[in-house]
Amino acid sequence: xxxxxxxxxxxxxxxxxxxxxxxxxxxxxxxxxxxxxxxxxxxxxxxxxxxxxxxxxxxxxxxxxxxxxxxxxxxxxxxxxxxxxxxxxxxxxxxxxxxxxxxxxxxxxxxxxxxxxxxxxxxxxxxxxxxxxxxxxxxxxxxxxxxxxxxxxxxxxxxxxxxxxxxxxxxxxxxxxxxxxxxxxxxxxxxxxxxxxxxxxxxxxxxxxxxxxxxxxxxxxxxxxxxxxxx
Ligand SMILES: [Zn+2]
Numbered sequence: 001x002x003x004x005x006x007x008x009x010x011x012x013x014x015x016x017x018x019x020x021x022x023x024x025x026x027x028x029x030x031x032x033x034x035x036x037x038x039x040x041x042x043x044x045x046x047x048x049x050x051x052x053x054x055x056x057x058x059x060x061x062x063x064x065x066x067x068x069x070x071x072x073x074x075x076x077x078x079x080x081x082x083x084x085x086x087x088x089x090x091x092x093x094x095x096x097x098x099x100x101x102x103x104x105x106x107x108x109x110x111x112x113x114x115x116x117x118x119x120x121x122x123x124x125x126x127x128x129x130x131x132x133x134x135x136x137x138x139x140x141x142x143x144x145x146x147x148x149x150x151x152x153x154x155x156x157x158x159x160x161x162x163x164x165x166x167x168x169x170x171x172x173x174x175x176x177x178x179x180x181x182x183x184x185x186x187x188x189x190x191x192x193x194x195x196x197x198x199x200x201x202x203x204x205x206x207x208x209x210x211x212x213x214x215x216x217x218x219x220x221x222x223x224x225x226x227x228x229x230x231x
Contacts, residue, residue: 006038023116023153024162028086036076036084043072079114082151088144090170092135101132104214106221109143115186116153124156124182124199127225128167129218131175131207145170156182160201168205175206177218 010030014021021027031039047068051058058064076084095101106129113122126146149162164178179202187197207214 005042006035007042010035010039023080023083024155024158026083026085026087026152028084031084040069040072040076043075044069047071078151079112080152082148083153085148085151087166088141088148090137090141090145092137092170092172094134095132095136096134101136103132104217104221105130105132105136106218106225107139107142108225109146111146111150111159111180111182113150113152113154113156113159113182115184116155118186118190119153120185120189122150122154122156122159122182122184122186124180126150126160126163127177127179127222128163129177129179129208129221130167130171130173131214133171133173133175135172137170141170142167156180156184156199156201160203164203164205173206175208175214177205177208177215178203179219179222 010027011021013019014027014030019027019030045068048058051064051068056064056067058067106127109126109128111122111124111126113124114120115122128142128146145166146163149166150159154162160178160180163180164176167173167176167178179200181198181200184197184199187194204215204218208218209215
């Protein structure tokens with residue numbers, strides 16, 4: 001009888017606790033670092049099978065020789081790392097003194113993600129705006145959190161929600177906005193082959209949603225950022 005794979009054992013553990021493990025979900029609490037390297041071994045074998053089924057001569061084609069392992073490592077360590085790595089540490093600093101910062105903060109973060117449907121790249125920029133609450137996190141943490149959310153199989157609409165939720169959790173801010181514009185390999189490399197596809201999604205909460213002046217200030221800031229660093 002063949003031994004149960006580690007992937008199967010972890011899947012059963014997640015199923016046992018009712019843990020959802022969709023492409024956009026983080027499952028870091030279900031695996032250790034050692035598990036990850038064992039899973040890379042298992043995924044390598046699985047990718048070898050895929051290459052064999054695609055009738056690619058991975059034994060003699062020098063460019064395809066290490067491809068199965070490269071793919072396995074890339075999925076776990078890079079393009080889907082946000083599923084397996086724990087939430088980035090974002091130490092919050094108090095913002096509760098007399099002269100506390102009460103203005104709007106807008107951070108621009110580059111994103112690399114991929115669509116869950118076709119595993120094609122999604123490349124874009126997230127603009128994250130908050131009205132500072134009682135705590136603040138380091139500026140680089142906004143990007144780290146956004147990239148951690150992005151490094152999974154996602155839908156841009158869900159990614160926008162995920163980033164908003166995580167930023168809300170890390171900063172305690174109730175007034176926030178996330179605007180993403182991204183290009184989808186899914187539309188460019190296949191299907192409609194549209195080379196200038198650009199998709200925009202927005203999540204607005206609190207004053208960003210309810211107060212027209214705050215909403216306008218956010219999008220004015222996004223525009224300023226775009227003028228400063230056009231893409
Ligand atoms: Zn797709």
